[in-house]
Amino acid sequence: MTPLSVLDLSPVPEGSDTGQALRNSIDLARHAEALGFHRYWMAEHHNMPGIASAATAVALAHAAAATRSIRIGAGGIMLPNHAPLMVAEQFGTLAALHPGRIDLGLGRAPGSDQLAARAMRRTLANDVDAFPRDVVELLGYFEPAEPGQALQAVPGAGLAVDVWILGSSTYGAQLAAMLGLPYAFASHFAPDLMMEAAAVYRELFRPSARLARPHVMLGVNVFAAASDAEAQLLFSSLQQAFVNLRSGRPGKLPPPVEGYEARLDPQARAMLRNALSCSVVGGPETVRRGLAEFVARTGADELMVTAQIHDHAARLRSFEILAEVQVGARLVA
Template sequence: MALLSILDLAPVPEGSDAGQALRNSADLARHAEGLGYNRFWMAEHHNMPGIASAATAVALAHVGAATKRIRIGAGGVMLPNHAPLIIAEQFGTLAALHPGRVDLGLGRAPGTDQVAAHAMRRNLAGDVDDFPRDVIELMRYFEPAQPGQRLQAVPGAGLDIPVWILGSSTYGAQLAAMLGLPYAFASHFAPAMMMEAIAAYRAEFRPSARLEKPYVMLGLPVFAAESEERARFLFSSQQQAFLNLRRGMPGKLPAPVEGFDAQIDPRGRMILEQALGCAVVGGPEAVRRGVQDFVARTGADELMVAAAIHDHAARKRSYEILAEAWGGMAQAA
């Protein structure tokens, strides 16, 4: 049975700010830990007023200090934005503070627009096709230091930090397979190539010292409430946010709107189907069935559940309903 984990972008609701969003993330992580979720990941995004997790390692340190057992990690760090040594030191520091709890997921997208990408990299001459080389360099920094080694990640050297490859196409799937690493697919916002990427990863996987057999984690938007109507209402915030982003107007997470589905034009429906086509939205039983069907269709080993819900209490309740429904199914099985 697939494990449940959480992907949290520290959403900044309209009427709130980044500080409160990060405090909400820590509170959600404590709640998730009590509910038995496996991991709590945060992701690097830039120049987005509705996302407060840009400084991902800093945000994870905050979450790690607020929890005791749940694994924390990046889902992910966009490696082309950084020198591998810097990321090794950042996540080595996290692992030193929270031993045995830290994961590092790596992606090759910029996680932003071209303006912010230029501001981070100063120029865009770097080739994202250097990504495989950078991943290998980064993993080497986590190996035990050798006598006479002139460059070390401190902290970092000798810490066994699990490295994941993230992707939304077959590129990341093939790289993860070649390196023998676990693979996470971004089906929570780009599900189009999900099945093709999963098949490529499993078919081409080479066992490694880090992983003996393929391990697939899939992003899944889940919006749960006591009723279908209430869940659809909560989901409208995410729908609005995606439409705003795709139309070049990113902002804070909008408040939910009653009957929003009826207001979406045909082009908007196409955008949302492309981005959120895997979303599971409904009451407890509908959510249980939807998640069960998704796992049966994909064979996922783990789900990374994402839910950008405007009201923090409702967001906590959504994850609670999912945990109860999934746990109840496990007992029934």
């Protein structure tokens, strides 16, 4: 059985604001829990008017408090933006309040544009060894404190926080394998190296105290509705947002537009079809078949499903349809 989890980018639709987007996220977390999804994750992005989860640990605290059993985590925290000790304290606090439920996915991208990256870090100096060192330092803060240890994460030391490595290339795959950590690949927007990275991770994986065997989670966009045509219409919001972002015009999540893709020039259509190739869009049977084919092709151990849908009720319904056709069923062709 392939577990299904939820990645919520806390979309801010046109005509709405960040407060409502975050309230919608809490509603979605409760909804995902009731439907039987395994995890609920939020992501760190900055200087993006269409994404409300920049203060990821703060938003996750609200999601964890509003739920009871679903795992809550970051997909992810962009570690170059933060001191490892502070991340350990933040997620240690979450783990102290919600034992056995907290995940921490770590990425090495800034999750922002260059202007925001500079504002957060003050320098863009790139040390290729910094990310692995920071990950190892962070893992150390979750170990039980030794007698006389001068520096501790409080809360954090000795608490159970499941740490993941995120990536969209073979770099993260190699690091996750070397450290014996689970690996999540951002195939929902950067699919090009998905198969290669998964193969590298599985081949190089070293068992650790945290994980005995490799575990690959793949991102996939799922837009489910009553019919294929309705789902395709909902999908046009993400298509517009992606074109806007790639054109240097990030904004709030646009409302759906009939026939949007057909209006684009060939270059833009090709870009969308490549970047969003790990997407399943359609009615219940199309979604069931599409996800089964995706799992059979990739061998994913878990799927992280995201849906940037303009209308909150339609987004909730999309996850309901997904649960109806997949949760508790085998995702194999």
